[in-house]
């Protein structure tokens with residue numbers, strides 16, 4: 491791409507991706523559940539938060555680096571788990587893994603990836619975490635997935651708990667059968683397995699069971715209340731992702747950023763807290779960190795980057811967010827991640 495057409499921000503990637511992708515792929519990626527109230531809230535709640543910068547602080551050197559579960563990243567901006575990257579770009583999650591490595595961050599690979607977990611970890615220079623759902627009546631299937639992820643070198647298991655059923659993403663419902671589902675081979679499952687989801691949603695008892703299967707750290711994704719956050723910590727989660735699945739599950743649910751403070755208070759340092767949903771600017775990352783998140787995950791923008799320019803596009807989306815975060819840290823007098831505190835946000 492020449493300079494003039496190089497996107498300056500994530501929203502420009504969104505527009506280019508919308509132009510490039512087929513209408514049914516666009517609908518699959520963009521959709522939120524039902525009236526998309528929660529999807530919209532994930533953005534509007536960030537816009538409502540006000541920053542209180544402090545000035546004349548020494549911000550000559552900005553350091554965005556941090557650690558997550560003891561693993562080093564260049565910035566607290568991770569790639570959220572999403573299915574079917576092949577819909578956005580032919581190299582699918584292999585391209586995404588390379589992008590995460592280029593940006594020195596962590597890729598959370600979805601159970602419903604288009605490529606196998608072994609291909610994905612082979613393409614990544616940095617840490618890969620494996621996201622799964624527990625929705626097979628035969629829990630042995632889940633055990634196999636964890637074993638494969640662990641053998642492939644994944645460094646954490648992310649259990650997504652907000653999807654006992656799929657939310658009704660109406661924007662996508664009339665066209666989802668037109669999507670090229672056959673091009674994926676699903677990260678840790680025999681082909682076709684994903685469709686066998688057989689209606690046995692997980693409970694806290696399954697979390698206990700899952701913990702006995704692996705020594706890998708457990709991250710619980712999809713928590714939105716203080717009560718569930720306390721339960722997650724009590725059940726041994728090392729981290730929580732405050733998330734409403736990008737507005738794709740329970741419509742009307744609280745925006746992730748509005749749920750963050752109560753979750754942070756409830757876990758009281760017992761586990762790390764991350765957030766996803768609506769992160770589009772470095773200032774959104776800054777606001778999340780100020781309200782107590784240790785990191786954020788980015789979903790749709792990664793697929794926009796992949797659609798526009800493959801692995802390089804996804805890496806550029808991460809680079810833009812990292813650069814915007816560094817700029818926002820300098821402008822608000824917070825030169826290190828540690829210095830980002832609650833007083834920064836009103």
Ligand code: FNR
Nearest residue numbers: 519570571572573600650735736767768788789790
């Ligand atoms: C998702 N998300 C998701 N989450 C998960 O745990 N497993 C998955 O397989 C998927 N798949 C998926 C596909 C697509 C197309 C999207 C857009 C989202 C949810 C994802 O991890 C994350 O929670 C949200 O995408 C974050 O919101 P933003 O950044 O997209 O606004």
